[in-house]
């Protein structure tokens with residue numbers, strides 16, 4: 001990442017305020033009011049696995065979806081509701097709007113961003129593509145609409161290896177952005193020629209192989225589950241590497257009783273729900289307490305709370321938290337996004 005991009009990430013990190021902690025009675029009140037408002041407004045809640053457990057539970061109870069970023073995109077596009085409320089980070093809301101331009105799309109907090117998105121400014125990325133015109137441009141979903149508009153393909157972590165393998169077999173060389181760890185993982189898995197942009201996720205980048213191995217000494221039977229945005233030494237010691245939904249599946253299907261999980265701790269809600277008898281532990285990060293930047297929890301996902309979700313639904317104009325995407329950019333970005341959905345449906 002350039003020094004400039006690092007500085008922008010730092011500024012966004014300083015501004016990221018986690019949603020307020022609420023007492024039990026207030027949480028119950030918001031949950032029931034939000035469920036009513038979703039019905040009244042013909043709206044559906046689409047939430048990521050990293051969001052607050054109350055939000056995930058609400059999405060499930062009200063006929064919405066809790067999933068990884070690929071399924072969020074598919075669900076939002078196919079659902080008949082006229083309004084989507086996307087609890088996650090900005091690129092997820094933008095993807096929903098691009099795929100469903102006729103729907104209104106709101107988010108509890110529009111400032112919830114992602115270090116991968118920030119670290120890939122469209123003009124700079126466009127110059128990178130211009131310098132390598134012979135390469136097929138594959139971008140991760142964690143990018144702005146403008147970066148997607150420049151791509152041949154969009155992927156999420158659940159289909160990245162399959163797609164690059166498919167392109168490699170067609171003899172294509174890849175330009176990959178923005179996550180270098182995922183890009184290098186995909187290159188190792190497929191043997192494809194992959195030229196990577198220098199971006200990283202500030203949450204996954206903090207997991208440490210040494211800390212995980214130390215924890216494994218105390219829990220030798222624990223399986224290590226790792227999201228591929230983590231650095232190579234962490235990926236190397238994993239029992240399973242995969243997207244959030246693939247890690248959840250592994251947590252339920254593997255015979256192990258304990259798991260060390262190297263991804264955002266929001267995922268524990270679903271893991272514990274599906275495997276209540278098992279024990280899930282956070283993989284250690286670079287720092288602890290005040291010294292780690294994320295402590296295994298995405299600071300931008302943490303901005304989604306019941307209060308701001310309620311505000312968006314209670315206000316006629318969505319409390320100013322509506323997603324709009326430039327029409328021409330959306331038209332261009334829709335092409336690689338639809339390719340992604342078609343490719344995943346064909347698997």
Ligand code: 13P
Nearest residue numbers: 068069070156157243244
């Ligand atoms: P998934 O596509 O696995 O849900 O990941 C999205 C993400 O932002 C991971 O940090």
Ligand code: SF4
Nearest residue numbers: 089114115201203298
């Ligand atoms: Fe972005 Fe990382 Fe947060 Fe996922 S966990 S949204 S990749 S900053």
